[in-house]
Amino acid sequence: xxxxxxxxxxxxxxxxxxxxxxxxxxxxxxxxxxxxxxxxxxxxxxxxxxxxxxxxxxxxxxxxxxxxxxxxxxxxxxxxxxxxxxxxxxxxxxxxxxxxxxxxxxxxxxxxxxxxxxxxxxxxxxxxxxxxxxxxxxxxxxxxxxxxxxxxxxxxxxxxxxxxxxxxxxxxxxxxxxxxxxxxxxxxxxxxxxxxxxxxxxxxxxxxxxxxxxxxxxxxxxxxxxxxxxxxxxxxxxxxxxxxxxxxxxxxxxxxxxxxxxxxxxxxxxxxxxxxxxxxxxxxxxxxxxxxxxxxxxxxxxxxx
Numbered sequence: 001x002x003x004x005x006x007x008x009x010x011x012x013x014x015x016x017x018x019x020x021x022x023x024x025x026x027x028x029x030x031x032x033x034x035x036x037x038x039x040x041x042x043x044x045x046x047x048x049x050x051x052x053x054x055x056x057x058x059x060x061x062x063x064x065x066x067x068x069x070x071x072x073x074x075x076x077x078x079x080x081x082x083x084x085x086x087x088x089x090x091x092x093x094x095x096x097x098x099x100x101x102x103x104x105x106x107x108x109x110x111x112x113x114x115x116x117x118x119x120x121x122x123x124x125x126x127x128x129x130x131x132x133x134x135x136x137x138x139x140x141x142x143x144x145x146x147x148x149x150x151x152x153x154x155x156x157x158x159x160x161x162x163x164x165x166x167x168x169x170x171x172x173x174x175x176x177x178x179x180x181x182x183x184x185x186x187x188x189x190x191x192x193x194x195x196x197x198x199x200x201x202x203x204x205x206x207x208x209x210x211x212x213x214x215x216x217x218x219x220x221x222x223x224x225x226x227x228x229x230x231x232x233x234x235x236x237x238x239x240x241x242x243x244x245x246x247x248x249x250x251x252x253x254x255x256x257x258x259x260x261x262x263x264x265x266x267x268x269x270x271x272x273x274x275x276x277x278x279x280x281x282x283x284x285x286x287x288x289x290x291x292x293x294x295x296x297x298x299x300x301x302x303x304x305x
Contacts, residue, residue, distance in 0.1 A: 021039075021041065021042055021043050021044045022039065022042060022043045022044070022072045022073060022154065022157060022158050023043075023044050023046070023067075023070050023071045023072045023073075024039065024043050024044065024045045024046065024071065024072070024073055024074075024075060025046055025048065025067055025068050025071035025073070025074040025075070025098065026045060026046065026047045026048065026074075026075050026076075027048050027049065027055070027074070027075065027076035027077060027081075027082050027086065028047070028048075028049055028055050028076070028077055028137070028273055029047050029049065029050065029051050029273045029274040029275050030137040030143070030273045030274050030283065030286070031047075031075040031076065031077070031108060031137075031146075031150075032045050032046070032047035032075075032274070033274045033282050033283050033286075034075075034143065034146065034147055034150060034283065035075055035150065035154075037147075037168065037172045037282075037283065038147060038150055038151045038154060038165055038168050038169055038172060039154060039165065039168070040164065040168055042154075042158065042161045042164055042165070043154070046067045046071075048064055048067070050275055051249060051250070051271060051272070051273045051274055051275025051276035051277075051280065052249055052250050052275070052276065053250055054250050054251075055077070055081055055082065055250075055273075056081065056084060056222070057084065057085075058082070058084070058085040059085065060085050060088040060089050060092065064089055065089055065092045065093050066093075068089050068090065068093035068095060068098065069093040069094065069095050070095075071093075071095060071097070071098050071104070072097060072098075072104055072157055072158075073097075073098060073103075073104045073105070073106065073153065073154070073157055074098040074104065074105050074106070075106045075108070075150060076105075076106075076107055076108070077107070077108050077109055077134045077135070077136065077137070078107025078108060078109040078110055078131075078134060079107070079109035079110075079114060079129055079131040079132055079133070079134035079136075080129050080130065080131055080134065081109075081129070081134035081135070103153065103156060103157060104157065106149065106150060106153050108136055108137070108142070108146045109131065109132065109134050109136050111142075111145050111146050111149045112136050112142040112145050112146065114131065114132030114133065114136070115132060115133050115203045115204060115207060116129075116132055116133040116200065116203050117130075117131065117132035118130060118132075133200060133203045133204070135200075135201045135202070135203070135204060136204055137204075137273060138201065138202055138203075138204045138205035138208075138272070139204035139205055139207065139208040140176065140179070140180050140183065140208070140283075140287055141180065141208060142204060143176070143283065144173065144176055144177070144180070147169060147172055147173065147176070148169065148173075151165045151166060151168070151169035152165075175284075176283075179284055179287065183287050183288075183291050184208075186291055186295065187209050187291050187294070187295070189295065189298055189299070190209045190210065190211055190294055190295065190298055191209065191210035191211075192210060192211075192212070193209075193210075193211045193212070193243045193244070193294075193298055194211070194212045194213075194214045194240065194241055194242045194243055195211060195212070195213060195214065195242050195243060195244050195245065195246050196213075196214060196215040196216065196217065196233070196237075196240070196242045196244075196245045196246070196259065196265070197213055197215075197216055197217070197245075197246045197247070198216070198217040198218060198245075198246065198247035198248065198251050198255070198256055199216070199217075199218055199221060199222075199247075199248070199251065200213075200216065200218075200221050201248055201272065202246060205290075209294075214240040214241075214242050215233055215236065215237075215240055215242065217230075217233070217245070217247070217255050217256055217259065224255075225255050230255060230258060230259060233259065234259060234262050234263060237259075237263045237265070242265060243265070243266075243297070243298055244265055244266050244267070244268050244294075244297040244298065245259055245260050245263075245265050245266070245267045245268065246268050246270060246294075247267065247268070247269060247270070248269075248270055248271075248272035248276065249269055249270070249271050249272055249276035249277055250272065250276070253267070253269065266296075266297040268293050268294060268296075268297040269293070270289075270290050270293055270294070271286055271289055271290060273286065274286050277289050279292075
């Protein structure tokens with residue numbers, strides 16, 4: 001009888017399903033990379049966009065709907081960055097677990113102090129975000145804050161593996177804090193540097209590094225520049241005294257290159273997110289490459305190719 005009971009128990013253990021990993025739907029690559037760091041083998045991570053894709057402009061494709069339908073948690077930038085596509089995905093997926101306000105929805109921008117919150121919202125001013133600038137991932141200190149919140153949320157949803165999420169969080173933060181110290185030391189020459197930017201993507205990075213935005217390629221957020229506007233911007237450059245022109249990997253390089261050629265300023269392509277450049281393979285590579293590219297531009301004499 002004991003042998004039969006033991007055999008039955010063994011059969012049950014043998015046929016018991018393996019632990020099902022949490023399905024994480026990440027709106028942007030930086031949050032997918034962070035979820036992978038914190039989740040390890042306890043998560044399956046799907047990223048809805050790529051480093052070469054404008055996160056403002058995404059099609060609510062059936063494949064994205066299917067992924068969101070099976071997700072246990074959605075991690076997005078929030079602050080209306082995904083306003084053009086995420087609400088449609090959420091509606092069509094019909095997954096109550098990942099609706100805003102639920103335990104299964106985490107907006108990174110809600111975890112950190114937001115910058116550039118407008119005092120007046122007027123759509124004639126372009127693509128203005130009423131909740132503030134959503135591009136919080138350009139400051140690694142914000143990623144640290146989001147890491148703590150995301151690890152806690154993963155542990156709350158998957159309590160059986162909470163210890164693993166906490167352990168990976170601590171390991172990530174140890175490595176991340178060391179990297180932040182290294183990046184800040186290397187970036188010291190950038191403090192006080194002025195730059196022209198393509199889109200208002202860099203407020204958090206500038207706040208971190210002590211840089212200053214003095215002009216934009218876009219006349220208003222989300223509005224392509226005209227030849228007249230570019231000519232006016234070029235006229236202002238001697239007064240503005242920028243050291244470089246910054247644009248993201250997903251943005252059209254033509255206007256920044258025109259301004260660079262006519263002004264003699266270096267045009268700097270930054271990865272903006274994981275996968276934006278070959279070197280930005282993960283979160284650490286993202287900031288390694290960003291700082292290296294900024295320092296190269298800052299050290300380049302005006303007019304040098």
